[in-house]
Amino acid sequence: MNVKNNWWKFLAVIIMLYVLLAGMLIPMKSGIYGVDSISLIASKNTVIEVEGYNANYDKAKEFRAWIKFDSSHIALAKAVSVKNYNKAVLTFDLNVNLPGTGDVLPATLIIDNEIDGYAIFPEGLVVTRNASAADIPFKHATLDDLHVSEGIKFPYMNILHETIRNTFFHVAIWMAMFLLMTVALIYSVLYLWKPRLSYDHHAYSFTAISLVYGIIGLATGAVWARFSWGAYWTNDVRLNMAAVAVLIYFAYFILRGSLEDGDKRSRFSAAFNIFAYLAMIPLLLVIPRLNDSLHPGVGGNPAFSGEDLDNTLRMVFYPAIISLILFGVWIAQLRFRVFQLEEKHIDKINSGSPLVE
Amino acid sequence: MGKILQLIKKELLLELRNKYALGSILLFGVSTVFVVFKAFNQFSPMTWNVMFWVLFLFISTNAVLKSFTQEKGSQAIYLYTLLNPYNVIIAKMIYNLFFLLLVGIMIYVLFIYFSFDPVVHLGLFILDIGLVAYGLSVIFSFVSAIAAMENNSSVLMAVLGMPLVLPVLLSGIKISTIALGITVDSEMNTDLLLLFAIDLMLTGVVIILFPVLWKS
Amino acid sequence: MMNKKLIVFTLFVFLYFNSLAQGGDDFIRSTGKIYAVVGVILVLFFGIVFYLVRLDNKIKNLENNQDE
Numbered sequence: 205m206n207v208k209n210n211w212w213k214f215l216a217v218i219i220m221l222y223v224l225l226a227g228m229l230i231p232m233k234s235g236i237y238g239v240d241s242i243s244l245i246a247s248k249n250t251v252i253e254v255e256g257y258n259a260n261y262d263k264a265k266e267f268r269a270w271i272k273f274d275s276s277h278i279a280l281a282k283a284v285s286v287k288n289y290n291k292a293v294l295t296f297d298l299n300v301n302l303p304g305t306g307d308v309l310p311a312t313l314i315i316d317n318e319i320d321g322y323a324i325f326p327e328g329l330v331v332t333r334n335a336s337a338a339d340i341p342f343k344h345a346t347l348d349d350l351h352v353s354e355g356i357k358f359p360y361m362n363i364l365h366e367t368i369r370n371t372f373f374h375v376a377i378w379m380a381m382f383l384l385m386t387v388a389l390i391y392s393v394l395y396l397w398k399p400r401l402s403y404d405h406h407a408y409s410f411t412a413i414s415l416v417y418g419i420i421g422l423a424t425g426a427v428w429a430r431f432s433w434g435a436y437w438t439n440d441v442r443l444n445m446a447a448v449a450v451l452i453y454f455a456y457f458i459l460r461g462s463l464e465d466g467d468k469r470s471r472f473s474a475a476f477n478i479f480a481y482l483a484m485i486p487l488l489l490v491i492p493r494l495n496d497s498l499h500p501g502v503g504g505n506p507a508f509s510g511e512d513l514d515n516t517l518r519m520v521f522y523p524a525i526i527s528l529i530l531f532g533v534w535i536a537q538l539r540f541r542v543f544q545l546e547e548k549h550i551d552k553i554n555s556g557s558p559l560v561e
Numbered sequence: 562m563g564k565i566l567q568l569i570k571k572e573l574l575l576e577l578r579n580k581y582a583l584g585s586i587l588l589f590g591v592s593t594v595f596v597v598f599k600a601f602n603q604f605s606p607m608t609w610n611v612m613f614w615v616l617f618l619f620i621s622t623n624a625v626l627k628s629f630t631q632e633k634g635s636q637a638i639y640l641y642t643l644l645n646p647y648n649v650i651i652a653k654m655i656y657n658l659f660f661l662l663l664v665g666i667m668i669y670v671l672f673i674y675f676s677f678d679p680v681v682h683l684g685l686f687i688l689d690i691g692l693v694a695y696g697l698s699v700i701f702s703f704v705s706a707i708a709a710m711e712n713n714s715s716v717l718m719a720v721l722g723m724p725l726v727l728p729v730l731l732s733g734i735k736i737s738t739i740a741l742g743i744t745v746d747s748e749m750n751t752d753l754l755l756l757f758a759i760d761l762m763l764t765g766v767v768i769i770l771f772p773v774l775w776k777s
Numbered sequence: 778m779m780n781k782k783l784i785v786f787t788l789f790v791f792l793y794f795n796s797l798a799q800g801g802d803d804f805i806r807s808t809g810k811i812y813a814v815v816g817v818i819l820v821l822f823f824g825i826v827f828y829l830v831r832l833d834n835k836i837k838n839l840e841n842n843q844d845e
Contacts, residue, residue: 366811373817396773420824424817431813451724458720472707475770482766486759487728538832545839
């Protein structure tokens with residue numbers, strides 16, 4: 205293999221290796237895996253046992269914990285006893301006037317130590333109010349000197365846990381699919397502009413690999429969903445829209461299969477490809493935003509957007525997309541060369557011995 | 562503009578001349594609605610909503626299918642060499658739009674006749690039928706132009722068309738749940754605007770792409 | 778031939794995952810669901826390999842035809 209012309213194939217392999225190594229080896233930040241009971245009853249000694257993930261509670265010297273009701277009502281734990289490396293028992297004095305009006309209120313647990321950094325259990329607790337303590341004022345503590353763990357680490361999120369690493373594979377393959385479909389679209393437009401057979405073959409090759417990516421995207425999504433949401437297929441909007449997009453591209457291949465070779469097939473499939481791509485844009489981008497979704501960032505799920513897709517994730521996520529695109533281009537080139545071989549084969553028959561009609 | 566009107570008139574004449582074409586759609590509608598209601602016996606507004614759109618989709622697929630297929634033969638080819646493809650597709654889309662709107666209202670009337678009328682906001686519901694009919698007519702006009710070139714066109718059209726109409730249809734169902742008072746949604750205007758935007762975009766794409774199909 | 782084998786293989790992978798997914802405190806969900814990530818990577822890998830095998834068969838057919 206000629207290195208000079210095929211440098212991008214080496215690049216694809218190297219980046220994929222980097223993605224696999226970095227994506228799997230970079231540790232997670234410490235987080236709160238769970239608590240013994242999410243519903244608390246406010247009293248003088250409200251006790252909660254917290255289980256940590258990737259935690260070093262026994263080695264930490266400075267262990268603090270808070271329960272946050274809102275930004276001006278944060279209660280500091282009055283006692284913390286560490287049981288082992290990932291378990292600690294926290295005691296709060298909640299026999300005070302809690303904010304709000306309802307009998308039960310949602311609350312967030314925050315813990316912090318100097319080795320693991322801080323960890324949040326967002327809206328994970330339900331506190332039942334002690335009505336008799338309404339006249340005891342709330343002792344507000346500020347969240348100060350929160351520690352941040354050292355080194356490169358991926359953020360910890362409660363539903364996702366380690367599966368946040370799937371961002372580099374499941375999410376990246378959808379992005380790569382979208383870009384490869386765009387390449388196919390460009391070739392389809394080029395064909396309509398200048399009807400060259402190679403444009404049509406390129407369009408077909410890129411559509412084929414993007415359909416493969418789409419099916420892989422659905423399959424990886426199913427595996428991930430099974431272990432996060434408990435079912436392979438859910439009524440999730442984004443999932444169903446993605447399935448429809450894959451169906452539309454199936455139709456492209458059915459159309460090609462039902463027409464005979466020649467200019468008409470190329471022209472029709474190019475036109476259908478453009479139409480399908482444009483019909484897909486509202487599908488994938490607009491409609492999922494209008495509805496509730498199990499996907500991160502929608503309907504109370506932890507979000508990837510903004511600060512959450514943090515720089516550590518980006519460091520692996522973008523290379524993953526680039527690598528998958530390069531692999532897609534590589535495979536599309538292989539498919540294209542099959543077309544060229546077929547063409548040569550047909551030419552050979554046509555110009556061959558007169559015995560072959 | 563005058564050409565387009567003439568073409569629409571021609572479509573209408575073709576439709577009327579073929580008496581059993583209209584009758585078959587009416588019969589198809591009545592019998593499916595009848596079967597559905599006899600099978601279900603009792604209906605909640607949500608089922609009403611879903612059945613309405615499912616029947617609308619299938620009946621309109623059948624109704625628009627013949628859009629291009631009925632114009633085979635050398636006479637039609639001669640006719641169309643004289644015409645501008647833009648006029649042809651615009652006329653088709655407008656004709657199909659009104660035809661599907663009629664089909665939608667027919668199904669609505671049949672539904673009221675056989676069961677009950679759960680619609681709370683009638684104007685919104687009719688507008689919704691109109692927008693969905695617009696989207697379906699655009700997509701089916703395009704797809705039937707492709708499918709007309711094939712012999713097994715009804716199968717091909719269903720295969721090509723069904724996935725394409727889903728975004729339009731799902732938006733339509735979402736709006737109609739509001740019209741039926743099943744859900745209360747503050748973002749209704751966004752939904753309507755979105756559906757309209759999808760329709761407009763598809764119209765533009767079809768108008769640009771149709772001459773490509775027209776050459777053959 | 779190849780396709781039949783692949784279908785059987787896919788079925789087995791599916792059943793395997795399904796059996797793993799039963800119950801709450803299982804192997805896949807241990808250690809922060811890291812095996813769900815492994816599963817996703819395997820699905821991705823075998824998906825691409827599946828397409829490459831099909832491409833390989835196509836090229837093999839062409840080569841055989843060319844020899845004749």
